[in-house]
Each structure stands twice: as structure tokens, then as C-alpha cells.
Amino acid sequence: MQTAITILLDGLVFSSYLFIVSVGLTVIFGVMKILNVTHGSFYAWGAYAAAFLIGVAFDAGWPDWLGFVAIFAAAIAVGLVLGLILERGILRFMYHRDEVLIVLATFGTFLVLEDVILLVFGVDPYFAYQPMMLLGASEIGGVSRDNYSLSLIALALVVALVCWLGLVKTRWGKILRAVIFDREMAESMGINVTMVYIVTFVIGAMLGALGGAYISPTVSVAPGFGIDVIVLSFAVVVIGGMGSIPGAIIGALAVGLSRALAVHEAPQLELFVIYAVMAVVLVFRPEGLFAPAKPRKI
Amino acid sequence: MNHVKWLIGGLAASAMALAASAGVAQDKTVKMSVVSFLSGPGAGPFGVPGRNGAELIIAAINAGQLPAPYDKPGLAGAMIDVEYVDESGGNTKVVAEYRNMVQKRGADVVVGYVSSGSCAALAPVIDELKKLTVLAVCGTPRIFEESDRTHVFRTMGHATGDNVAAAHYVKEKFPDVKKYVGINQNYAWGQDSWRDFDLGMKALVEGATPSDKVQWPKLFQGQYGTEISALLLDDAQLIHSSFWDGDLESFIFQGTTRGIFQKKKVLMTVAGTAAYRLGKRMPEGIILGARGPYGVLVRDNDSPLNSWFVQAYFDRYGTYPSGPPYQYAQAILGLKAAYDKAGEAAGGFPTQDQVIAAFKGSTFESLAGTVKMALGNGHQAITENGYGITKYDADKGEVTVTDVKFYPAECVLPPAGTDSVSWIEGGMKGAKCN
Numbered sequence: 001m002q003t004a005i006t007i008l009l010d011g012l013v014f015s016s017y018l019f020i021v022s023v024g025l026t027v028i029f030g031v032m033k034i035l036n037v038t039h040g041s042f043y044a045w046g047a048y049a050a051a052f053l054i055g056v057a058f059d060a061g062w063p064d065w066l067g068f069v070a071i072f073a074a075a076i077a078v079g080l081v082l083g084l085i086l087e088r089g090i091l092r093f094m095y096h097r098d099e100v101l102i103v104l105a106t107f108g109t110f111l112v113l114e115d116v117i118l119l120v121f122g123v124d125p126y127f128a129y130q131p132m133m134l135l136g137a138s139e140i141g142g143v144s145r146d147n148y149s150l151s152l153i154a155l156a157l158v159v160a161l162v163c164w165l166g167l168v169k170t171r172w173g174k175i176l177r178a179v180i181f182d183r184e185m186a187e188s189m190g191i192n193v194t195m196v197y198i199v200t201f202v203i204g205a206m207l208g209a210l211g212g213a214y215i216s217p218t219v220s221v222a223p224g225f226g227i228d229v230i231v232l233s234f235a236v237v238v239i240g241g242m243g244s245i246p247g248a249i250i251g252a253l254a255v256g257l258s259r260a261l262a263v264h265e266a267p268q269l270e271l272f273v274i275y276a277v278m279a280v281v282l283v284f285r286p287e288g289l290f291a292p293a294k295p296r297k298i
Numbered sequence: 299m300n301h302v303k304w305l306i307g308g309l310a311a312s313a314m315a316l317a318a319s320a321g322v323a324q325d326k327t328v329k330m331s332v333v334s335f336l337s338g339p340g341a342g343p344f345g346v347p348g349r350n351g352a353e354l355i356i357a358a359i360n361a362g363q364l365p366a367p368y369d370k371p372g373l374a375g376a377m378i379d380v381e382y383v384d385e386s387g388g389n390t391k392v393v394a395e396y397r398n399m400v401q402k403r404g405a406d407v408v409v410g411y412v413s414s415g416s417c418a419a420l421a422p423v424i425d426e427l428k429k430l431t432v433l434a435v436c437g438t439p440r441i442f443e444e445s446d447r448t449h450v451f452r453t454m455g456h457a458t459g460d461n462v463a464a465a466h467y468v469k470e471k472f473p474d475v476k477k478y479v480g481i482n483q484n485y486a487w488g489q490d491s492w493r494d495f496d497l498g499m500k501a502l503v504e505g506a507t508p509s510d511k512v513q514w515p516k517l518f519q520g521q522y523g524t525e526i527s528a529l530l531l532d533d534a535q536l537i538h539s540s541f542w543d544g545d546l547e548s549f550i551f552q553g554t555t556r557g558i559f560q561k562k563k564v565l566m567t568v569a570g571t572a573a574y575r576l577g578k579r580m581p582e583g584i585i586l587g588a589r590g591p592y593g594v595l596v597r598d599n600d601s602p603l604n605s606w607f608v609q610a611y612f613d614r615y616g617t618y619p620s621g622p623p624y625q626y627a628q629a630i631l632g633l634k635a636a637y638d639k640a641g642e643a644a645g646g647f648p649t650q651d652q653v654i655a656a657f658k659g660s661t662f663e664s665l666a667g668t669v670k671m672a673l674g675n676g677h678q679a680i681t682e683n684g685y686g687i688t689k690y691d692a693d694k695g696e697v698t699v700t701d702v703k704f705y706p707a708e709c710v711l712p713p714a715g716t717d718s719v720s721w722i723e724g725g726m727k728g729a730k731c732n
Contacts, residue, residue: 010524123341129551143530146555149523219520220547224338263524267513
């Protein structure tokens with residue numbers, strides 16, 4: 001029982017992390033049909049910005065809770081600045097190009113942004129552990145757990161709820177769904193698709209940056225921070241279905257829970273299990289669990 | 299009278315020849331490529347400090363400012379012309395960049411490499427291109443145990459020494475430890491480290507049993523919440539880890555919050571790289587290794603070379619040197635010893651083959667100990683290896699180590715001609731531990 005509770009909690013924590021880092025990727029793909037490799041940069045920049053701001057707050061002797069403000073401020077600032085620059089500066093010139101070219105453009109941008117991180121923040125890692133230490137630890141199921149990681153579950157629930165409410169219950173959500181369904185038709189009905197694209201990309205960038213910013217107190221934020229997360233995020237959105245938010249939730253849960261099970265019961269399979277889940281899903285549902293199968297346009 | 303003329307003529311000719319040869323050595327430069335992680339997760343704790351160690355020692359060699367026995371300037375009198383190259387990008391890029399250094403940019407000698415993956419991928423390419431290359435840090439024993447090498451040298455001991463010394467230390471200081479578990483990165487370095495520690499424990503400690511929950515996270519994974527839960531649930535008394543780079547520091551942060559360092563004994567073979575960087579955030583009680591006589595373990599070693607290095611490094615970079623600066627400096631000192639010896643024997647600037655012949659099987663003084671090129675047919679170094687227990691010294695404002703114990707090189711590494719696994723499994727025959 002103790003092991004089962006621990007596996008469940010570990011799985012939920014890791015799933016929450018996966019959902020937060022992949023939901024931005026799936027939002028951008030769902031609306032704009034762009035496979036955005038730069039997502040890893042949003043994640044890394046969010047982490048660096050948050051770690052930097054937390055360091056500033058801590059060095060200045062400000063109250064510890066401001067570390068949490070710094071995390072969200074960093075995510076918003078990075079998403080706003082990088083999202084706007086990339087969408088207005090690069091992507092808007094490429095919307096009518098082949099999808100592969102757009103992927104290559106985002107990949108090139110990712111590499112450039114990785115080097116800009118080195119120029120701005122240097123090669124030394126940033127440590128911003130104060131928010132994690134502030135929340136302390138709890139004993140659950142006989143195992144000590146850091147409350148900060150548990151708070152990831154709450155954050156993931158809030159992000160999922162806001163996304164769902166935003167899409168289903170608001171006027172903006174209806175507009176977004178109209179653009180997702182048929183961009184040209186939406187445009188002919190007077191929807192400002194350009195503005196929809198800008199807002200979507202900035203929100204996606206903020207979500208990517210939030211993933212990095214929130215995780216930064218638990219890790220050593222170092223160069224190369226955003227590379228692995230791209231692969232993990234792709235695995236999650238491919239399992240769930242590209243562009244589907246419920247798919248991202250299910251994909252994150254599938255990966256997170258199966259990985260936790262592997263770590264506890266067969267640790268040597270830890271690396272294998274994530275991609276095994278993806279492979280099995282792709283064999284039976286190549287479009288992912290939640291993306292509807294579409295006839296191909298010829 | 300004719301004899302006098304001949305004598306004067308001969309002396310004059312010899313003097314001119316000597317002057318000419320000295321002039322050749324002074325004018326000549328050795329193009330050295332120094333490779334380490336300058337970007338990516340390995341840069342902060344390993345690559346950049348390693349590069350700094352190389353930079354400091356090269357500047358001192360060129361200026362002739364090192365204490366004896368390295369007080370003559372240059373390599374056999376030739377100044378070092380250095381370029382620094384980034385190791386990050388994966389094995390394919392590392393091999394391609396090595397070919398560029400040697401074939402396009404004309405490096406005379408290559409020094410460096412942190413990752414065991416880099417070294418394993420490069421070793422056959424080095425011998426193919428026949429370029430003298432000194433591996434500075436990487437630790438997998440496979441480099442010289444799986445094949446004879448001609449142009450590759452490694453100036454520090456390999457992972458077997460780290461992990462057999464760890465097993466000796468556990469046996470000596472924590473005799474109650476019988477069950478142990480590990481968390482190691484899932485590639486050559488992590489796998490070799492765990493294998494040698496596990497075999498070492500079984501060979502040295504009666505009743506030693508490994509857990510079946512040994513963790514194998516991916517290199518640079520960063521998130522260890524689930525692994526820490528599994529380790530906490532396991533009934534092993536001791537956790538072994540060869541984590542390095544940002545992974546080491548992330549694991550320490552995440553583990554500290556969850557109390558793993560209070561609930562278990564944690565032995566970290568490379569924790570020395572984190573000691574100065576984390577300062578008071580470094581948990582007390584970690585069984586800390588530095589892969590040999592380096593960094594925090596030899597902070598108080600008062601040999602002239604070590605005293606000079608510690609102070610010069612602190613003056614230049616504002617922090618005390620961890621393991622990688624020592625290890626890169628040691629590689630270059632080994633090269634200098636070989637060049638100088640070969641130069642003396644040749645009576646002028648030596649060829650690459652002469653340097654290799656001088657390097658092979660040599661013994662040289664390093665910053666805090668003696669290095670013997672005793673394994674791998676004279677290409678692989680052995681050094682003493684030791685551990686200590688971390689303790690934060692509030693007065694000094696830095697991490698220190700207590701209960702430091704070093705084991706002789708011949709105690710923790712196999713004798714020449716024997717591979718590590720057979721040696722440990724066979725009960726470490728021939729080990730000289732006293």
C-alpha cells in the first residue's frame with residue numbers, strides 16, 4: 001500500500017510537470033499548426049529568468065513569498081517578450097510556407113536562443129532553491145515529500161481548468177475554436193486571425209516559460225536546460241494527440257504514471273517505458289488518443 | 299697550433315649549434331587544443347573550471363613561473379599556443395571536431411575531455427589520426443582495457459580506483475553497512491562506476507548485498523523526485539552515486555528537502571565538484587570523493603606546487619579549485635614532463651614519437667601527489683584515491699572534509715595486464731594497501 005501511494009503521488013507529480021511543459025506546445029499546434037521547437041527555449045528562458053529574479057529578491061532581503069511572484073512574473077515576461085518577437089519577427093512571414101520549413105525555422109531559432117542564453121546568463125548554473133525550501137516537506141505514505149513538488153499538481157489543475165474555461169466558456173474560446181476548425185472560413189466571417197495567432201503564440205510561450213520557471217527552484221538551471229524537455233513534450237502531445245488539451249492531460253498521465261511504476265518496480269526500464277507507451281499508442285492510433293482522424297486533402 | 303685552431307673551431311661550431319637549437323625551441327610553438335564543456339550542463343561544474351585550470355597552468359608554463367620541477371619555460375622550451383574547444387554536442391560532433399582540430403587546424407597535441415562517452419568514441423579515432431592526445435578527466439576503464447592504444451594517454455586514474463577506494467572507505471568507516479543501493483546516470487560512466495563499487499563491496503565487505511532497486515536515470519535528466527522516493531522506500535543503508543554536472547547539484551537540492559541525506563548514508567564519488575559551488579547548501583555527512591587527490595580533499599596539502607596552484611587559482615578566478623582544474627592541470631604537467639624529458643634526450647625539440655616514448659610508463663609529480671603511467675601499456679595513470687565526510691565550516695565560510703583517508707594507487711587499481719572486473723572479482727590479488 002505504501003509503495004502504491006508513493007507510485008501514485010510520484011506519477012501525479014511527474015505528470016503535472018509534463019502537462020505544464022507540454023500544454024503550450026499543444027495549444028500552439030492546435031491553433032497555428034506549427035510544431036514549435038522553440039518551446040524548449042521558452043522553457044529554458046523561463047527557468048533562467050525566474051532563477052535570476054528569485055536570486056535578486058533573496059539577495060535584497062525581500063520576503064520569501066516574493067519568490068513565487070518572481071516565478072509567475074518571469075513566465076509572463078518571457079512569454080510576452082519572446083512570443084511577440086518570434087511571432088512578429090519570424091513566424092508571420094512563414095505561415096504560407098511548407099510546415100517542414102516552419103519546423104526548421106523554429107529549430108534554428110531554438111539554437112540561436114540557446115546561445116543567447118550563454119551570452120546573457122553565462123555558463124555557471126543558477127540556484128534558486130528558496131521557494132522549495134520555504135514550503136518544506138510532508139510525510140505522506142511513510143515517505144518524505146517536498147511540498148513544492150506537490151504544488152505542481154495544484155498548478156497543473158489550475159492551468160488545465162483555465163484552459164478548459166477559456167476555450168469552452170468564453171467568447172475568445174469560440175473564436176479560437178472557429179480558427180482551429182477552419183481558418184479561412186473564420187477569416188471570411190470577420191475574425192482577426194492575425195490577432196488570434198499573436199495571442200495564441202504568446203499564451204503558448206507563457207505556458208512553456210511557466211514550466212521552466214516553476215521547475216527552476218528544484219534544479220540547477222544550466223545551459224542546455226531546454227533540450228530534453230522538447231523530446232518529453234513531443235512524446236506527451238503525440239500520445240495525447242497533437243493540438244488536444246485533454247490529450248495533453250492524458251498523455252502526461254500515461255507517461256508520468258508508467259514511468260513512476262517503472263522507477264519503483266523495474267528501474268532499468270525507466271528510459272524505455274516513456275517511448276514504449278508512445279510507440280504502442282502510435283501503432284493503434286497514429287493520430288494520438290484524442291486528435292480526431294482526418295481525411296487527407298489531395 | 300693546428301690542434302688549437304681545430305679546438306677553437308669545434309667549440310665555436312658547437313656553440314653556434316647549441317644557440318641555433320635553443321633558438322629553434324624558443325621560436326617554436328606547440329599548438330595545443332584544450333577540449334572541455336564550454337556550454338551545456340557540464341560547463342559550470344566541470345568544463346569551465348577545467349578550462350581555467352588549463353589556462354592557469356599554461357600561462358605559468360609559458361612564463362616559467364611554476365615551482366620546481368616545472369620551472370623551465372615552455373614544453374621542451376617551446377611556447378604553448380592554445381585554443382579552447384567546446385566538448386558539448388554529442389559524440390558525433392566531438393569526433394568531427396577532433397578531426398577538424400587535427401586535420402584542418404594542425405593541432406600538435408590535444409588535451410582534455412570530460413565525458414566518458416566522448417573518450418570512448420574518440421579513442422580509436424585518435425590512434426587512426428596518430429595525434430598525441432591526453433585525456434584529462436573521463437573515467438571509464440574501457441579506454442585501455444578493451445584495446446591497446448598508441449597515441450592516447452590518460453593522466454588520472456579511472457573509475458575503478460574511485461569505486462574500489464569508496465568500498466574500502468565504507469568498510470573502514472562504516473562497518474555496519476551491508477546493504478547498498480545506487481543512483482547513477484545511464485551511460486558508460488554511471489554503469490562502470492556502479493559495477494566497480496558493487497564488485498568492490500562484495501569483495502571487501504562480508505555479507506554485502508546490493509538492492510534490486512538501483513536507479514538508472516538518463517544523463518542530464520534533472521528531475522529525481524520519483525527516484526528519491528524509491529531510494530527512501532528501499533531498506534539499503536547506503537546510496538552510491540557517481541552523479542556529476544548539474545545532475546549532481548539538482549539531486550542534492552531535491553534530496554536535501556526530502557531529508558535523504560539524514561535518512562541514508564550517501565556516497566558521491568564526484569561530489570568534490572559541488573563543494574565550493576554549493577557552499578553551506580552542501581549537506582553535511584556526505585561521503586565525498588574527488589576522483590583522486592584533487593580539490594577540496596587536498597585543499598590543505600602544503601606541497602610547493604599545490605600551494606602555488608590553490609593560491610594562484612583563487613587569485614585569478616575568485617574561488618578555490620575543485621577537481622577538474624587539478625585534472626586538466628595534471629594532464630598538461632604530464633605533457634610538460636614528457637616533452638622536457640624527450641627534449642633532453644634528443645638534444646633539441648623532440649618529435650611526437652620521442653614525446654610518446656618519454657611519456658609512456660613515466661612517473662611525474664603532480665600538484666598534490668605522484669602520477670605513475672603504470673597501466674594500459676604505460677598510457678594509463680594511477681594515483682592514490684580517497685574520501686572524506688562533508689562538514690560546513692562556518693568560521694571559514696566554506697565546505698570542508700573530515701576523516702579524509704587516501705588509499706595507495708596500487709591498492710585501488712588493478713596491476714598492469716589485468717582488467718578491472720577480473721581483478722576485483724578475483725579478490726583484488728596483488729593490491730598493496732599498506
